Amino acid sequence: MAEAALISGLLSNLAPLIKDEFSLFWSFKKEVQKLSSTLTSISAVLEDAERKKDKDKQTEDWLRKLKDVAYEVRDIMDDRTYKDLRLQVKRHNASSSTRIKVTNSITHPFISTWTRLKVGHKIKDVQEKFNQISLERQTLSLRESIHDKFTSRWRETISLSSCNKVYGRDMEKKKIIDILVNNTSGDCADKKLSILPIVGIGGLGKTTLAQTVFNDEEITNHFKTKIWVCVSDEFDIQLVMKAILEEKAEARLEELQKKVREKLSGKRYLIVLDDVWNENVEAWDQLRSILDCGSNGAFVLTTTRKKKVARIMETIEHFQISLLSDEDCWLLFEERAFMCGTPKTPNFVDIGKEIAKKCKGVPLVAKTLGSQLGFKSNINEWCKIRDNEVWDISQNGESDLMSILRLSYYDLPYDLRICFVFCAIFPKDAEIEKMRLIQLWMAHGLIPTVKNQEVEDTGNEIWKELYWRSFFQDEKSDQYGIYETCKMHDLMHDLAQSIMKNECYTLDANNSSDGLKREIRHLTVMVDDFVKKSVHSLKKIEGLHSLMLNGRDVDGKQTFLSVLKEFPALRVLELNCDMPVVNYLVEYERL
Structure with a gap:
């Protein structure tokens, strides 16, 4: 299911279209105004609905219904646009004797009584559906115009790592320490303050790597002053300076600035700014000018998920953190999974290594899955994890991974x-x-x-x-x-x-036509002999928008193309082949 982003995009496009197209319908003007008003009130609560849907089944169902009706209205708009274009072509090609008649049809769309009634009923039907959805909205206690960003207290970091052992980061740790201590880059030899960002997706271990560097003995001996600041998603210069000063009392910006410079002036210090999201160049320049008071060799080490943020901050090219090897993922998983008494038998070890491979080099996944399975001594539970997608677990509240990835998504x-x-x-x-x-x-x-x-x-x-x-x-x-x-x-x-859910489907040797559902909007087909038997199952899909055909079986593609007329809402048809398709597309009026 598409979330609020998709629905909001649909509704924002639908509102002006409805006004432009149907304002010509004087007899339906009142209905159009009601529909536009309903769309506006619904759009105002979408952000709150998206945040609540993962924990509230009712809200999730409400968004699904809203999305379906929004698609329905867009299909009506598409149909109207197609018919307008068709009339324009007719006008261009019409003889002088018929041109006036066609021109009148374009100037006064829906002029036939039958067309007026047909579209009018569709408008009223959609309005009734939106009215029902709007009534249901009131029972969900959704708030309008949510402006505050996601903030999660559990993501506040500290300089000490919670990991007993860090796997697979020895070389990266050594490289970063070498830069901090010896400043081997040379790019910033003439600068007092050097900044090195560590970049990578959420859950890859940026904070952990920074913690191991921060607490290394060589770093402690080299930098007389070390400060750890968790910045997170709100880049507030006053809060950063108060963290540097370890003060909580309120103070003016000028006073804080003076104290920070007194603390750092002339010193070779290391400040870690963890989890930076700020893209405001002026805000960063202001903070950097305050911090740029130490001796040569003073360093700021930052972590961020965004290369764009790294480019703003860096004086040394950012350090891209790598994925862990399968072996290191296994070692991290093993440490957690057998911590609480699960027997370390060959069967558990073999299944555990398969799970570690599914972690795809992301330590947070290995750590979280290992911690969960450490409390499960039933091998069937391990098999269940091995055979499920990672976020099936997080949706049950047993993993922090999706929360971290969704934080990037919500941003x-x-x-x-x-x-x-x-x-x-x-x-x-x-x-x-x-x-x-x-x-x-x-x-x-x-x-x-x-x-x-x-x-x-x-x-x-x-x-x-x-x-x-x-x-x-x-x-x-x-x-x-x-x-x-x-x-x-x-x-x-x-x-x-996980966000699109049932809207995307791939029909291939691993996924049969039994998985085809009415909610599917985008279908990729790996064409071969077996799918020809299942082609008519496509008819159960009510609103297909994309059809992408891949493979070498030309006959199979022809079979699929023969049912194109079943998909009036199709927007994309992609054929990765050299077969002639004109005969089929001629019969399909929308392409």
């Missing part, structure tokens, strides 16, 4: 959220062509309109923003340095999939 503006979750349509580990992705976003109307800017340029900015925020990785560029492809970390893909 995105709506436009970026909806574009990110759309990427669930791609298979895991797929190499995603940037231009293809932008074109898909465009086809589904996901890119917002920006004045005096081409849609493709806006889409490119969205792509770059998602990349800087570590939602994309493994990017490749051409000879001119322009990004062409990227990938998604498995956990990021799973996050998108």
Whole structure:
């Protein structure tokens, strides 16, 4: 199911469309005004609904109903747009004797009584559905216009690591210490204050790595003053300075600034700013000017999930933290899983190693799953974890992983959220062509309109923003340095999939047509002999928007194309083949 980002995007596009299209319907003007008003009141509570839905089944169901009706209205709009375009083509091609008649049809749409009645009934039907949804909203106690960001006290960090042993980070730790102590970069030899950011997705161990560096004996001997500051999502200069001074009392900014400079002046200090999200260059420059009072060799070490934030802060190129090896994931998992008496038999060890591989190099997953299974001595429970997706656990409240990943997701503006979750349509580990992705976003109307800017340029900015925020990785560029492809970390893909839920489906050897449901909007088909028998099962999908056919079986593709008329809401048809399709597309009026 698409979350509030998708629904909000739909509703924001629907409101002006409804006014533009149906204001010509004088007999339905009152209904149109009611519908627009209802959309506005519903949109105001979407942010709160999205935050509550994971813990409240009623809210989740409410969002699902709202999404279905929003899609229904968009399909009505699409149909109206198609018919307008068709009339324009007819007018262009019409003979002079018929041109006036066609022109009148365009100038006065819905002029036939039958069309007026048909569309009018659709408007009233949609209005009734939205009215019911609006009534249900009142029972959910949803708040309007939520402006405060997510803040989680449990994410406040300290300089001491909670890990008994840190696995797989010895080389990275050594490299960072070498930079801090010897300043081997050379890029900042003439600067008093050096800044080195550590960058990586949530759960990868940035804070843990910074903690091990901070508490290393060589670092303690080198820096006479060491300070740890947990910044988190709210970048407040006063709070940072109060943390540096270890003060809680209220004080003016000027007074705090003076005290900080007195404490740090002329000293070779190390300050760790953990979990930085700030993208305000001026705010960072202000803090840096305050801190830039130490001796040569003074250092600020930061951790952040965003490359964009790292670029703002760094005087030394940021340090990209790597994934753990399967062996290191296993060692971390093993430490937790057998801590509470679970027998370390060959069966448990073999299953545990399989689970460790599923952690995909992210230590938080290995640690969390190991901790959970440490209290389960039934091997069936281990098998259940091995065979389930990671977030199936977090949805039951037994893992912190999804909370961390969702924190990054909630930090995105709506436009970026909806574009990110759309990427669930791609298979895991797929190499995603940037231009293809932008074109898909465009086809589904996901890119917002920006004045005096081409849609493709806006889409490119969205792509770059998602990349800087570590939602994309493994990017490749051409000879001119322009990004062409990227990938998604498995956990990021799973996050998108967990949000989209039943909207994306891949029909292949591992997933039969039995999994096809009416909620599916985006379908990828790996065409071969077996799917030809299941093609008519597609008819159970009521609102398919994307159909992507892959494989070499041309006959199988022809079979799928023969049922295109069953999908009037289709926006994307992608054929990875060289087969002739004109005969099929001629019969499909919407493409």
